[in-house]
Amino acid sequence: MVIMTRTDPPRDVIRVAVSTVIFSLRRDRPGAPASVVLPLVRRTRNPHEGLWALPGGWLDATEQLETAASRTLAETTGLAPSYLEQLYAFGDVGRSSDRVVSIVYWALLREGAQLPEDAENVAWFDAAHLPPLAFDHNHIVEYALWRLRNKVGYSRIAHGLLPDLFTLADLREVYEAILDRDLDPANFRRQVENSGTLIPTDRFRTGSHRPARLYRYNQDVELAERGPLRDPSPTRHQKAAS
Amino acid sequence: MVIMTRTDPPRDVIRVAVSTVIFSLRRDRPGAPASVVLPLVRRTRNPHEGLWALPGGWLDATEQLETAASRTLAETTGLAPSYLEQLYAFGDVGRSSDRVVSIVYWALLREGAQLPEDAENVAWFDAAHLPPLAFDHNHIVEYALWRLRNKVGYSRIAHGLLPDLFTLADLREVYEAILDRDLDPANFRRQVENSGTLIPTDRFRTGSHRPARLYRYNQDVELAERGPLRDPSPTRHQKAAS
Structure with missing residues (x-):
């Protein structure tokens, strides 16, 4: 028998999170070449306070995976893509101080998708010129970009943009x-x-x-x-x- | 503060498991058409005692996802494919009495792969004629077959067999x-x-x-x-x- 508080999970607990990579297109000015961009959220608490991260959050025990991805995405960015596709489960032991397995979803939004006007701590970033992100999120974006590039060759995925x-x-x-x-x-x-x-x-x-x-x-x-x-x-x- | 035993996780805990789908080929006799087969393990405890299930087990908090897939596969079937690829994370709320997110891996083995002679409660099954399996494992095998069929059109995955x-x-x-x-x-x-x-x-x-x-x-x-x-x-x- 062990005694513990709900807010202090035991060391052998594995936590499950969801995150979402949303790609869209942006150009610096009309007629300029388009770049692939994605929305990121600035972390307002530790770990990694102040760094930018993928939109996401904890999976609730009574919530479907995709529902959790949509919910945390709406809460952090106000965005609501018409569909989300599961990308990959990232679960390396060292990716966070706790053991966290992140189920990552991805979506495409047409050029010109807007963040809400009152959105705080959220902004679009050029996928090819990212700053150092929280956790392993640079790696996750690289993987999502690789899948997008790979997939464009054998599917009609470009139409999602x-x-x-x-x-x-x-x-x-x-x-x-x-x-x-x-x-x-x-x-x-x-x-x-x-x-x-x-x-x-x-x-x-x-x-x-x-x-x-x-x-x-x-x-x-x-x-x-x-x-x-x-x-x-x-x-x-x-x-x-x- | 709550008091609980380690073997009785709280209701809001999400557990993480790994399972593996391994496809190989078999023929009833030399010269007969080949069929896609996979190894299944008979459950020796509840839930679903007596039903066949995918090889797998719990992720250890200090273990990489792919290591857990290889370990549980070796423990249950004795098989050791040269590589495992992540297939999908299955996490529907109702797929088990507890909340379990299963990270599923898959692999291909060349025709003629053998189970250990002393293997108990493990056998090859024709992927197109499965009995009702434990949990959502029929659904998982269907998804893996769909990915295999889909992928054979644009990759050299057939060579893995x-x-x-x-x-x-x-x-x-x-x-x-x-x-x-x-x-x-x-x-x-x-x-x-x-x-x-x-x-x-x-x-x-x-x-x-x-x-x-x-x-x-x-x-x-x-x-x-x-x-x-x-x-x-x-x-x-x-x-x-x-």
């Missing part, structure tokens, strides 16, 4: 921001048109340049991995059973 | 087992040869059929996502700094 209608130049700029490198416009157009994931519309964007056709993405395709979806064609086991 | 040298028919059989459907041999050969991920050797497998060339996979390519790897070409930020 775009409005409903966009030009091929808009789409290329998203790829360039994510991959942090310039892409050849003609090659890019050819690859995207061959992929069959975009639907051309009859609308054009006009302005100082020649009119550019607006596209939308095919709503039938997955935006990102969201769960165990099935291929609709029958499996060998299903065929054998029928 | 193959020996060093293999024929194109061997590789196709792995794809057929994972995708649970028959593939056209000529189409498959063309796609694989165009992918550039295989290196033909000068060796052939001979036997009752005409000799079949043996291939090995390109060791320079990633077997699976194993961490934040960088594209070796310079980024725009690196270019601007140089």
Whole structure:
């Protein structure tokens, strides 16, 4: 039998936290190249008081993981993305003075997402130029960026950063921001048109340049991995059973 | 102040467990189609005594997540895969009577992996024909299978189930087992040869059929996502700094 207070957990207790990485795009001025940015929250207490950290907090014992991610995100930044995807569980022994396993979620927000006007201690940061963050949060952001770059090659995840209608130049700029490198416009157009994931519309964007056709993405395709979806064609086991 | 015993955690405590899904291939007889199989462990205590479950156990507060996965796997099945990859954190409120967040790892083992001869309460099961498992483990296996099927399309993960040298028919059989459907041999050969991920050797497998060339996979390519790897070409930020 041991005697302890609720606020002083025993040394063999493992605590579970949730954090969220939200990527969006920002440009310094209209027409400038877009950069990948994310919101960070300044810590107002120790450990790491004064350092910036990912939005997050403790998991409540009666709360679903994703609910906890949405709740702590809303409490700290006022942001409410339309969906959150689980990224990874970070649980290294030395990442905090207590033993904390952080279940990290991530989301994409379209360019121009705003923080609430009265938001304190929260700001957007360029993902490629972060200051030293609290805990292992630099490492977590690096991992999230790696996943984003990796995923942009085989999924339609870039569309999560775009409005409903966009030009091929808009789409290329998203790829360039994510991959942090310039892409050849003609090659890019050819690859995207061959992929069959975009639907051309009859609308054009006009302005100082020649009119550019607006596209939308095919709503039938997955935006990102969201769960165990099935291929609709029958499996060998299903065929054998029928 | 509350008084409690160490074996009776308070209601607001969240416990952290690790489990591992290990996929391998089996055939009922030589030459028969291969099936995806995984090892399960029969529970010898409540809850769910007598039901089969994924190998796993509690995370120790001083133990890394992956170390805990390897340790509990070795303790329950005697298996030691060359690498484990984190799959997902399952933490639904109702998945156990206590609140348990399970960090699930997965691994692939080549066809023919053996359980120790003295292994008790552990056996291989066909992933497509599982009995009702303990907790939410059917759901976890479904998710792992979905990830495997999804990933086989854009990574070289199938090679984790193959020996060093293999024929194109061997590789196709792995794809057929994972995708649970028959593939056209000529189409498959063309796609694989165009992918550039295989290196033909000068060796052939001979036997009752005409000799079949043996291939090995390109060791320079990633077997699976194993961490934040960088594209070796310079980024725009690196270019601007140089």
